Every structure is written in structure tokens, then in C-alpha cells.
Amino acid sequence: MIASPYLLYLGHSNDEVGIKTSRGLAVFRPDDCVGEFRHDDCGLTLGLPRMDFAQAVQAGARTLVLGLAHAGGNMGDDLVRDSLAALEAGLDVASGLHSRLRDEPALVAAAERLGRTLHDVRDPRPDIPVGNGRKRAGRRLLTVGTDCSVGKMYTTLCLERGMRERGIKADFRATGQTGILIAGSGVPLDAVVADFISGAIEQLSPARDDGGWDLIEGQGSLFHPSFAGVSMGLLHGAQPDALVLCHDPARVGMRGLPHYAMPGLKETLEANLWAARLTNPDVRAVGIALNTSKLSRADAERLCAETADQLGLPCTDPFAMGVNPIIDRIIECFEPSPREAMPSR
């Protein structure tokens, strides 16, 4: 396990979406995060105290988390240099990048010499099976999106919190490095070998018979030319009973590929329902989640209402407005009525 508390790395980044792992930890595990590390040219902040490595150790930090998520996930010289300095200062280092800490000889040598630990969160377990598509017990909800980085993890985590508050058993199932760091386990799906994508999700979310839900974090988009294969295998492995469609209305082109236009919500929903029906013909859409952080509250509420009308589904910003409309729909569609749920004593 990765030792907390964490120092969250922002580095030289000026790309809000690129620091989503660091921000996710700051938001969903605030008690485990003591500060942020950023260079002078980094224009972003998580609202945590800015610290260098020595200050972080003083403040109790035990691990530097390289919470970046750029396409390809390579480790640049600056990341290696900063990681070395962190090790020297007394911190472990955890990374969710495709490039592995263990493949950097300088880091391996320094960690060895200093008795520190390197964590590569994106190493999948070695025993992932090929998917078999067999129907398994239990309810599953999957978040899908118009694009990468449009709020699928946030939505899934908000649904877990909201459903538990309303007495519904629900467990977040992480499929990306941020989610894994937040949940403490999961599968780094984009690092799994292609033949095993759906099998990895079958393994992550096995049969359950306690009446509870697995809430599976979606990845990518069926409309993203780089990553649609991941999204497709994830849909098939999840066998979702319920889909929640996530979207960022401020996004003007596909993440990393601005020469590709964003797909429409209706088109995205239909494509995901079509693909999901292969392994669960009874799949239903239960809501739309919008990231309205760049809108005024009034505009956000108007947009949610309009979107709900257009698609005939509850629509909310899970983070700003909560997830109750979506949970109401889930209960309506799937949960037993009170009479069924509570046998007379």
C-alpha cells in the first residue's frame, strides 16, 4: 500500500485536465493530502499549501504523487529530476503514468540507496482473464462520456457517496490511476493488454449477490479516435444495467485532438446503449452528468433542465448539485418497492 499523507505534484503544468489525478486526490481524499508541489511556471493550484519536498516531509508527507495524466503518459527529464529530489528529501514516489518509475535506473538506484519505495499504479495484475461475456449476478452502473476527462470518475464517486447516504449498497470500481489512488484498488484499464480489456472488467466487478451495486468508472469515449477501443471493451466487460452519460459543455474539440468535433449527447447515448446491449440487452440510461464548473449557477441549472427535457433523462452536475435526480431514476427502474424490500416482521 502507498503510504499517506501525500504531497501532490503539479510540476510545470498549465493544463487543468492534465492534473486531474492530483486534483482528484485533493477532492476525494482531502484528509490524506498535506500540500502541493509546483514550479514557478505552473499557473494551477489545488488550493493546498505550496511546499517544497523538505517542507512536505516536515508537514508529515510520506509520498510524492505524480498526479499527471497527459496522453501517452511519458516521463520527462523534469519528472525524473523532481522525483529524485523527493526521494532524497525522504519521500516515496507514486506514479500513474504509462512510463514506469521502475524503468528509470536513476530512480531505482536512489530508492534502493535511500530505502524508499517507488509505486507504479499503472501495473495491471498478472492474472487477468480473457472476457467471457457470461451474465453474472448483481447490478452494475457504468459512466460513459462524450470524451475523455469529462467527469466520469467524479460522477461515479459522487454516485457512490449519494447512494450510500440513501441506504443503497454501492461500491466504486476504479479503472484509472486516479480512481485507484482514491479507492486503494482497481484496474489500470488503459495499461491492460488489448486482448484482455473486457476480461479485466469482469474480474474487477465479479458476481455479487448482496443486492448492492458496482459503480464502474468509465474511460475514454466511443467517439475518441485514440481510445475508443478501451471504451468498447469496458462496456462489454461491465455488462451495465445502467448507464450515466457524462459531458463537459465547455469542451469544444476532442481531448488532445481538437481537429475532431465533439459528438452530440443523443448520438453518444445511442452508440453506448447499442454497444452495451451485446452483453446486457436490458441496459438502460438513467441520467446525464454535466460538468458545469465554467458556467454560472443559473446557466448551469438552465442547461441541466434543457438537457433533461431533450433526452428524457434526469440531468445534474453531480459535484455542484448532487446526484439525487439520478438516484431517484435508478430506484424507479431497478430497486424493489418498499413492500418487497422490507418483509413484515
Added chain:
Amino acid sequence: MIASPYLLYLGHSNDEVGIKTSRGLAVFRPDDCVGEFRHDDCGLTLGLPRMDFAQAVQAGARTLVLGLAHAGGNMGDDLVRDSLAALEAGLDVASGLHSRLRDEPALVAAAERLGRTLHDVRDPRPDIPVGNGRKRAGRRLLTVGTDCSVGKMYTTLCLERGMRERGIKADFRATGQTGILIAGSGVPLDAVVADFISGAIEQLSPARDDGGWDLIEGQGSLFHPSFAGVSMGLLHGAQPDALVLCHDPARVGMRGLPHYAMPGLKETLEANLWAARLTNPDVRAVGIALNTSKLSRADAERLCAETADQLGLPCTDPFAMGVNPIIDRIIECFEPSPREAMPSR
């Protein structure tokens, strides 16, 4: 490079589809194959002389090819035992399985001791980029299928031969272990890490400006619950101008998952055209390829004619009847007219 001639391994197999790599080599590189190795309980043959390892060495064989392709691709004890015996007899060993020869300590030690070489064909190159979806120069044809193992590689290789015979520049681009062994290069797509599926195909089939075609070997099926993610990323990376749909009319359930029914040809074609349009809105279907090896010639011809009528596309069995109807359609749709092609001198 892998030293030829080859001894082709059938082992204990009684699954015709599971030996497709061995059979592919026997069919498309007959001059490089001196014999087949099979145990007494193997009911299959490639029509080559049956040999043990010592006899194969006598006959000039230099490499035992483990030409199996079962789901998951694990290496059983029998494969390790036979590979050891082959090394002892003086053969190299080549494998396209997911499990790697280099992960078997007994094989590594024996190869080292005997000065023999182990080839893991399914190791992807280390520099595969994330796909970018940018339109690139040149024409591309992709074979797609209703299922795994329905003739996509055969069709692609037959198209290469047929197009070259008619003076059209065309190059087979291998995406699976058999194709790679036949072509001498390619990408083992199902072994690529999930985030890089489409990028691997962009790398395999880069821009070309000589007027020729890249004929890309398809993998899996959008309707296969285990492998559809691979097929989806392959479609996006290929940016195909032309699709050929492959099907085995004798197949009654999905390969390895008989609890899944086969999709219809029309449904499969529409789904593939839909997915392909993301990176090439001008994609067209140019033909249907049926594996009619289990039908009489008369029944095969009738089925091809009926299928052509139903779908409005040329339909043939590439291996038994040739690919001319499909090439005619390609010329009609894409090739310049003779006047354009041949400037006056």
C-alpha cells in the same frame, strides 16, 4: 529474423481453428515448411510429412513454430516439454502465444546452454504512439468480420496476390502472429497495451504516396464480447477507405463463446461502417468474403450469389474462387480511369 525452414507444431490439438497459425504458414509460405509435428491424439494434418524433431532437423528444419492460437494463449506443460525436446534436437523455437517463451526458465536455460534462439512473435515494438486520427495519404483496405477466425487474414493475403497480379500496388499489413510470421513484419495487435491500439495501426500503415494500397489484416469482431475493443481501435487506426466483410457461414456461435449468437452480415457491415466513419467519413464497403470450405462448390456459388444480391456487394470465397469480383469493385470505386492513370507520352 526467424530461421527457416520451419517445422509446424500441431501438438495435441483437435481444433481446426486453433491451429490456424500453423496452417497459414503451410498455405502461404509452403516453400518454407518441411513438415508437421503432432502427437498421436491429434486428429488434424496440414498435409505435410509428419516428423519428430530429429527427423525435422535431418530434413533441414531450423525452427519449430508453435503455430497455435487458442483464446488467452497460455503455454501448457506439454508445450514447454515439446519445446525443450525441439531445442535439444537442434531447433530454434518461435511462438505467437500470449505466454512468452522467455518467461519459461527451463526453455531459457536450455536455449542458452545449446546456443539456440527463442522467438516471441507477440512482443510489440516499444515505441508505439497514441493514435492521433489525422488523415494520412494513401489508400487503405481493412478486412472486418462477423467473428474471430472467419478468414480475415486469408482474404487480405488473397487480395494482395490478386491486386498485384492485376498491376495494382498492394501490401499486406499483418496484425496477428500468423500474418507476422508470413509477412516477416507487422504488429501483434492483441498484445499491444489498450491505450495504443489505434496508434499501433497508424504506425503500421503510415502515409504512402505511391498510389498503392495498404491491405490491413483485421482482428476479432465488433460483436465479440471478448475482443471488440481491439476491433474498434483497429478500425479507427486504419482509417479504411474500403472494408471487406469476412464470414464463415458454417459458424453457429461466436468463437469460444457459443452462448453468443453470430450477428447478421448486414448488421455487422453497418456497425463497422459506422465505427470507421469516425476517422474516415468516406469509407465504403467493397465486398464480402465467405469461407465456404465446408460447402459443395455448387452450394458455395449459390450462397455467394445470394449474399451478393442481398447486400449489393460482390461476394466470393477468396481462397476457392479468387478475389476478382472484389478487385473489380475497388477499381470501380477508387482507381483512376485508364486515361487518368496513363498520361500520354
